[in-house]
Amino acid sequence: MQVNIRRWVKELKKQKDEPVCAYMHDLPSLESHIKSMASILPQKTRLFYAIKANPDPKILETLLPHVDGFEVASLGELQRVRHVSAEIPVLFGGPGKKEYELEQALQTGISYIHVESLLELQKLIHVATRMDIDTNILLRVNLHDHTLPVTNVTMAGKPSPFGMDEWNIEEALAILQDSENTHVHFQGFHFHSLSNNMHADRHMEMILLYMEKVEEWKQKFNVEVRVVNVGGGFGVSYDDKPSFDWERFTTLFKRSGMHHRLGKTKLFFEPGRYIVADCAYYAAEVIDLKPSMNQNFAILRGGTHHQRLPASWGHDHPFSIISIDDQQWKYDFERPGINNGSVTLVGELCSPKDRFHSEAKIKQLRVGDIVVFEKSGAYSWTISHHDFLGHPYPDFLYKEEGMKDEPSTVSLTSNER
Structure with missing residues (x-):
């Protein structure tokens, strides 16, 4: 202590x-930690804070100068972010977005909406068209039949309320490409498969799997992918085991050749717990x-x-x-x-x-x-x-x-x- x-x-x-x-x-310690994380952030990546971990206004204010944006999962969280900044980029996720939330998100200004289902996509197109507001989206995908790191909270690789199954991607893209949709724009994919993963090597393997799938979908569906959001999930240990090693992870990331593999695509991280737990x-x-x-x-x-x-x-x-x-x-x-x-x-x-x-x-x-x-x-x-x-x-x-x-x-x- x-x-x-x-x-x-x-x-x-x-x-x-x-x-x-x-x-x-201890806000100075928090600031020192986030500055340290940001200082070794790989090229072509961006660091967002998932405020569900702790939306305290003073924490948001402390992180504000050092992150690329915030991730929110409700209108209430969005309002907390906009209370500290009207301009900072915001990612909007969550599996149960209501129509009034989508309306206010569009009015307030959202950088990307993580679309979790075909119905949610159709609702968003309906709202954006009625309001005559353009918005960018990432399709959240639940990978199947793949080996993912084992943690005490897993949200993909099995039946899940989060995201859409891989076989729904083609239909989602068809909905987006319909001539009546001129306001909702596909930008890429979002993955958030697990929480509190302690193992940097396995986490890097998981991201390489994500990229393999994205490259497969780019070819299969002939789409341009500008953003891949790989979520967070960096673990914090509450016993004598080591926590996630951010320095090792970023070193592995740089050694993997991901910089060249991404090309013009940006890769987003959105950790929460790992940023604020300590x-x-x-x-x-x-x-x-x-x-x-x-x-x-x-x-x-x-x-x-x-x-x-x-x-x-x-x-x-x-x-x-x-x-x-x-x-x-x-x-x-x-x-x-x-x-x-x-x-x-x-x-x-x-x-x-x-x-x-x-x-x-x-x-x-x-x-x-x-x-x-x-x-x-x-x-x-x-x-x-x-x-x-x-x-x-x-x-x-x-x-x-x-x-x-x-x-x-x-x-x-x-x-x-």
Whole structure:
């Protein structure tokens, strides 16, 4: 854990009468990370951020100067992007686009719409023609009978609600080439087959497979392909295994000869988790410690109604403990604690699924200490059931460029949620 997060937590504990519960965002670290990614981006490729991972406005503002655009999957996400920038390029995906979403997307200005089905294509042509607005599209394709990397979230290579099957491409192109369609323009293909892939070599093999298919379709259907969107899916490890190696992946990409193979075609990446996972921490104070049938449970102020990722993915989430000294224990009875034992970290909800980490080995944990869950920048707050049981929301804190780390000078900024 970075030193400044420890200082933030202790400063917050001093400032609050209530138990600590907060998201803490390290925006300078996020900016450093995205700049590092962009600096080794291969030629003819573009880097977009999929905001579903975390649409926090301050995160979007931090990423804005360093990405080529944003990917959204709803009108609400589009509005969040347009709140921070009226001009930045936007990709619009998602399997259930409504007619009013297509209308507002066309009015607001979208760079590319990822078309997921033949019906959606027909609806888009209908809307664009009625509004007399031109738009560019990529056909999202679900590859079949191909070996893809194995991850805990797979969206292609099997029956799926995402994208259209390969054998639908010919019909989609025929619809686009109909003489009555003069507003919706085919630009290429979109693939997003999986999420959270840890293996750079397998990911590169997958992209080479994509390109083989695109080259086959170009010849078969006699179409020009200006863009291939290969999605995201770069993995973040929540245990002791290594995360996706972006540097190795980009090196493999450059060695593959892809630069020459692409020709005039541009290739888009649209990662989410890999960009933001490490930029935020979720801090929750220990409210109670109690034994039950030879196990110890730490009840935290917070839970999966704030940070649902570990329950959603079924993993033990990485954490650190920040000890709070006895001077801040305000009661005249003994402060409960565990030394050199194991403890299961759970939240304050009336649900057995409200669990962060099972049987964690710890040196010391006491009521009043703060547990800080690392890698909480992606798929954490926004996928959580915030209003279940009506507990108060956490604080949202941000370290921004120029803020100092000394506890006496830390400035804690809180957003209303």
